[in-house]
Amino acid sequence: MALILYGVVSLFLGMATTLGPVPRITWEHKEVHLEHFQEPETFNYSTLLLNEDKEILYVGAREVIFALNSLNISEKKQEVFWKVTEYQKTRCAEKGKSKQTECLNYIRVLQELNDASLYVCGTNAFQPICDHLNLTSFKLVGRNDDGKGRCPFDPAQSYTSVMVDGDLYSGTSYNFLGSEPIISRNSLQNPLRTEYAIPWLNEPNFIFADVIRADPDSAGEDDDKVYFFFTEVSVEYEFLGKLMIPRIARVCKGDQGGHRTLQKKWTSYLKARLLCSVPDKNLFFNIVNDVFILKTPSLKEPVIYGVFTPQLNNVGLSAVCAYNISTVEDVFVKGKYMQSTTVEQSHTKWLRYNGEIPKPRPGACINKESRAEKINTTLNLPDKTLQFVKDHPLMDDSVTPIGDRPRLVKRDVKYTQIVVDQVRALNGTLYDVMFISTGKSNGRGNQYLYAGSNAGVVQSPVAFCDKYSTCVDCVLARDPYCAWNPHASSCVHIFKESETERDWIQNISGDASSCSDKVREHSLQHTFKHGSTAELKCSQKSNLAQVVWKFKDDVLKVESPKYRLLEKALLIFNLSEGDSGVYQCLSEEEVKNQKFSQVLAKHVLELKKVQHTTLSPTQPSTRTEGNGEMLKTSVVATEGSAAHTSTAPIVSVATSRIVTNPIVPDLMSTVSDMEHSNSLAEVPEKTLFLKSNDNSLLMFLFLFFFVLFLCLFAYNCYNGFLPDQCLKFRSAMLLGKKKPKTDFSDCEQSVKETLVEPGSLMTQSGDHPKPAHDTGYETEADCGNGHVQHDEEHSHSYKEVKDKPFDVKCELKFADSDAEGD
Known part of the structure; x- marks a missing residue:
């Protein structure tokens, strides 16, 4: 399971107008400690519910519900299985579903009903069912309520739910095929649902639902409201393809439906578009993936955070937009409505309604103003108002984000989940910290994040303060959870420490000038062979820092x-004596025109050579350089071109060759300083011989094979085994000893006389001999060297021809003969 979580401070998000600030530090899974929970043969850990008071994390998986220790999820407290019968599997398979995967019970609803029980629902082999889970015995009560409209039929279908005062509000599909989406309230007293009509819901993908309580101090005595977030196919525009639109819908908790119109249907249902875009870059994010509503006592009003992606996300963009709840209410309470219209040759199907709006305002909650007009419940609303809201559920105005642009835009990533926490730093300032993931993130504790996937559940701390080893690194992290403790010389989690008097260092702006700690520098010693390549390692975690290398306290020009x-x-190539010295790797990070540097690594590079001298049989000697000191080298120097770090003590020796016998030399190693001879490593004689004589041996072998090659070349050339150019060379070399014929007429005539058919040189009728057919081949018979029988006269003429020099394969003017001409 792969999960990426990181915190982003809202102050840092001001840079998000471009395509994306990056997290300062990205921790890989292997670098941090995460707790896991996984059971064999159990999958789809998709539904999480956290009870912070009891420190329990409830997990709904496939056919099982777990209760885990929220402080360490690897500790399982309780479990209960909820499986389907074999008969239900068979019936599900008969409808064309997979008996091994789809026809099982996937837990999709986990909601707290009260302190003693949970309300749970599962797909139950495409026959959704709901029940109560007793938290004391951790067993299902066995009510087996019909889950239609509360839980999806298909485990792959989208859904959302929230429990409000004992009533379950849900957004899901109402039928087996998933073609009837509804937003409903499942209540014994007042069950309500949306109208089954395209203007109300058009192929929605439900994302999130939550309740916003009315301000008890409000003079309007307003009602609590439940908000639903989803993406649906646009009804305003019609193109060749389906245009997706992110929506926010609202219903009032006190809604009881209409008296004649909209019976058992919502009278307060309205929806509007969630706008998330970067206008100057023409970027529009019209798919909402997840929503989190931040509600804290310190906030004047809740803030809605949403994660968005474009519909055609071929560039891998993601954005986070934030909305004030007051902006949402202004759209529903004061905004214009849209109306369906028929316009020929236009893709626009809905336009702004500019006519008269009935009173009370359609879609409004029952408040103090309504009660003043003797309308105490939605059952008292006039039919004109109810009919208007039935035909005009869509608002013309869009809900715009805070600052009219996203808080964060990121390329090459698809964000799917978001959780937001508000943290008070040491200076008293409140910061909104967003935890965004590319996996399924469903819960947050005071100190931990929980994420579920198909394979299991993972628990991650909200901050990795202990990973920052220096004060500068801790402050530059700008993490409101972390501060530097100078007494302990460590970066600590401010909510885990119990100290009352804190002189800790924390600056969310990133000013680390108050840090006075000095890092102990550890030098790495390196010894390399001349001409090799050095690899000096240096690793830094900050994505916002720049690595600078210094050599002998000067900035190294790595270009x-x-x-x-x-x-x-x-990498340093072709090492020489001038490359010896101290190399430092520094991390430089600039924050608000201040540059902070940290030494990450320090390397000391030394180049050494092995020197060899030859001693006479009677008087050993040593080689000295400059000041008379003997040149020493390390026997552990690397032979290859890669860098090597030596951690053991370096042993230096000088090697020499001593001849003790003029005929049979005796090879041995000597040490210049006899007092330290016991501490030197022994070197085999054969190794020393190869090191001291390898150049002479190679030169001897080279000369030997070169002379051998010349001899073979001359021999083959003389015997005519080589091509034409060689024969020219041979003729030139033998020109002084053998004079070639100046006239080749006799030779040509001999060739003509030879190239005839042997049996027809002289016929009985006295005819002239016939020329032989040119077959393209030279044969012994054609040249007079065959075994055909002839009379003496003919044999004599063949003998004369045979003795004449020619070479059919070579041009005659370059022919050579060993016989002297007449």
């Missing part, structure tokens, strides 16, 4: 071809 800067290392 030179001699250097190559990698992500976590520096």
